Amino acid sequence: MIANVLDGIVFGIQLGLWAAGLTLVYGLGGVLNLAHGQIAVISAVALAFGMDAGLPVLPAAGLALLVGGVVGLFLDLTILRPVYRLQGEARVLLSLLLTLGVAFIVDGFLNWRYPGRSLSLFIGGGAIEILGVPMRRGSLLASAITLVAFAALFSFFRFTALGRAVRSVIEDEEGARLVGIDPARMLRLILVLSGVLAALVAVTRSMVVSVDVQAGFGITVLALIVTVVGGLGSVSGALLAGIILGIVNVIAADVIGTFMSLVILLLAAAVTILMRPSGLLGVEE
Amino acid sequence: MLEVTGLAAGYEGNDVVEDVSFHVDPGEAVMIIGSNGAGKTTLFRSVVGLLAPSSGEVRYEGAGITGVPAQRIVRLGISFVPAERRLFPRMTVQENLALGAYPGRPDPGTTELVMDLFPRLAERRRQRAGTMSGGEQQMLAVGRALMADPRLIVLDEPTTGLAPKLAAEAYEALSALRDRGLTVLVAEQQVPLAMAFSDRGYVLENGRIRTQGTSAELADDPDVRRAYLGIT
Numbered sequence: 001m002i003a004n005v006l007d008g009i010v011f012g013i014q015l016g017l018w019a020a021g022l023t024l025v026y027g028l029g030g031v032l033n034l035a036h037g038q039i040a041v042i043s044a045v046a047l048a049f050g051m052d053a054g055l056p057v058l059p060a061a062g063l064a065l066l067v068g069g070v071v072g073l074f075l076d077l078t079i080l081r082p083v084y085r086l087q088g089e090a091r092v093l094l095s096l097l098l099t100l101g102v103a104f105i106v107d108g109f110l111n112w113r114y115p116g117r118s119l120s121l122f123i124g125g126g127a128i129e130i131l132g133v134p135m136r137r138g139s140l141l142a143s144a145i146t147l148v149a150f151a152a153l154f155s156f157f158r159f160t161a162l163g164r165a166v167r168s169v170i171e172d173e174e175g176a177r178l179v180g181i182d183p184a185r186m187l188r189l190i191l192v193l194s195g196v197l198a199a200l201v202a203v204t205r206s207m208v209v210s211v212d213v214q215a216g217f218g219i220t221v222l223a224l225i226v227t228v229v230g231g232l233g234s235v236s237g238a239l240l241a242g243i244i245l246g247i248v249n250v251i252a253a254d255v256i257g258t259f260m261s262l263v264i265l266l267l268a269a270a271v272t273i274l275m276r277p278s279g280l281l282g283v284e285e
Numbered sequence: 286m287l288e289v290t291g292l293a294a295g296y297e298g299n300d301v302v303e304d305v306s307f308h309v310d311p312g313e314a315v316m317i318i319g320s321n322g323a324g325k326t327t328l329f330r331s332v333v334g335l336l337a338p339s340s341g342e343v344r345y346e347g348a349g350i351t352g353v354p355a356q357r358i359v360r361l362g363i364s365f366v367p368a369e370r371r372l373f374p375r376m377t378v379q380e381n382l383a384l385g386a387y388p389g390r391p392d393p394g395t396t397e398l399v400m401d402l403f404p405r406l407a408e409r410r411r412q413r414a415g416t417m418s419g420g421e422q423q424m425l426a427v428g429r430a431l432m433a434d435p436r437l438i439v440l441d442e443p444t445t446g447l448a449p450k451l452a453a454e455a456y457e458a459l460s461a462l463r464d465r466g467l468t469v470l471v472a473e474q475q476v477p478l479a480m481a482f483s484d485r486g487y488v489l490e491n492g493r494i495r496t497q498g499t500s501a502e503l504a505d506d507p508d509v510r511r512a513y514l515g516i517t
Contacts, residue, residue, distance in 0.1 A: 161388060164380060180359040181387055
């Protein structure tokens with residue numbers, strides 16, 4: 001049981017970080033990026049190629065983060081242009097359709113060119129015992145990196161003027177404009193950041209399990225569920241919901257079976273929406 | 286300082302205000318009065334860049350600023366305080382004020398001025414804006430606008446939702462700011478307060494300027510007295 005909980009936390013904080021990028025982009029600009037998982041996969045592929053080309057692991061990981069950020073920027077500059085002309089529901093719907101299209105294209109291309117390709121980073125050394133449970137070094141390193149990333153994210157939003165500016169757009173876009181903040185520039189920044197975060201999780205995830213080229217939609221769906229449960233626009237909500245759902249997922253897979261765990265996660269999301277429409281820590285409208 | 290000529294603006298092709306011209310000179314306090322739905326908010330939104338005018342011109346300190354977006358207008362020295370205040374409810378008073386100075390750091394002198402003007406804000410620095418009373422939120426909205434160190438402050442119905450005593454206090458604060466050389470443009474339904482405060486005014490009716498004059502002239506105008514001052 002303790003082992004399940006610990007494995008759930010390892011998985012959950014990674015889910016939380018994936019969801020953080022998704023929830024920020026949505027909270028900030030009403031854009032639902034269904035290609036989020038594909039950004040992670042493209043970054044993982046970049047890391048695999050970097051290492052094949054003889055790069056040491058750290059520069060290759062740096063390359064992966066760069067690729068993630070560039071893909072985020074690319075989406076902002078191209079496919080999302082028409083989306084920005086719309087408001088409200090139409091904006092959400094068009095962003096959903098267009099990014100879904102991008103996701104299909106990326107998936108199709110990767111499957112055609114690199115079928116069966118996957119990334120796994122092997123972290124050597126023996127297991128370390130935590131609360132009596134032997135944990136693999138890869139899982140622990142991945143968790144440490146993820147938690148540091150969360151801490152950096154929280155500090156950015158709390159202590160920097162730029163981070164406050166991003167939050168202000170989430171709280172009241174018109175109010176933000178009145179103090180001189182350009183919401184479009186903040187959204188571009190956050191799309192780049194969410195791409196970098198997607199890449200970072202792809203890298204750390206590959207220390208725990210292998211990430212294959214078809215993983216994109218699975219990542220997006222999980223991140224979406226976590227986003228809904230945590231509350232749109234809330235990074236702390238994404239972390240909390242990620243941990244809870246990560247634990248639920250591992251226990252469900254262990255007790256009932258992997259085939260049912262996604263159904264149970266969807267149920268958890270549905271129950272959350274019924275009981276708290278704005279999510280665990282979401283902004284009440 | 287601010288010169289608006291033949292301005293028309295509205296929503297989805299329907300102009301709410303038409304052919305509106307007015308000006309504000311440096312150091313002046315100017316009011317735009319009118320009843321609910323006269324078009325005061327639409328007019329102000331199109332002046333400060335929240336709404337693109339369909340025709341006409343806005344000039345500020347000699348330069349055309351028609352259609353310039355709000356986030357750039359505030360950098361030019363015009364701060365707008367909307368009637369809905371548009372604060373950041375889950376942020377503290379201090380964070381709201383700091384954002385007023387974005388992208389710079391909050392200037393200590395300006396912060397002190399705001400705290401002197403509204404001591405309540407100093408007491409509530411760490412309180413979230415959304416949990417404060419209407420009067421306190423209005424103070425914070427004005428305080429946040431001042432943090433940008435504007436030369437012209439534009440206020441849309443600053444007394445909305447305030448009890449009479451607080452409404453009077455709001456105008457006392459505006460008078461104090463005026464004495465420090467700030468130029469003020471205010472839209473108001475509570476005409477007696479605005480009239481006592483302003484040098485000049487314009488009466489907006491059905492989206493057009495109906496009459497204008499010094500506050501003393503308007504106070505003597507029989508139509509204005511009947512419609513806005515409740516005197517027959």
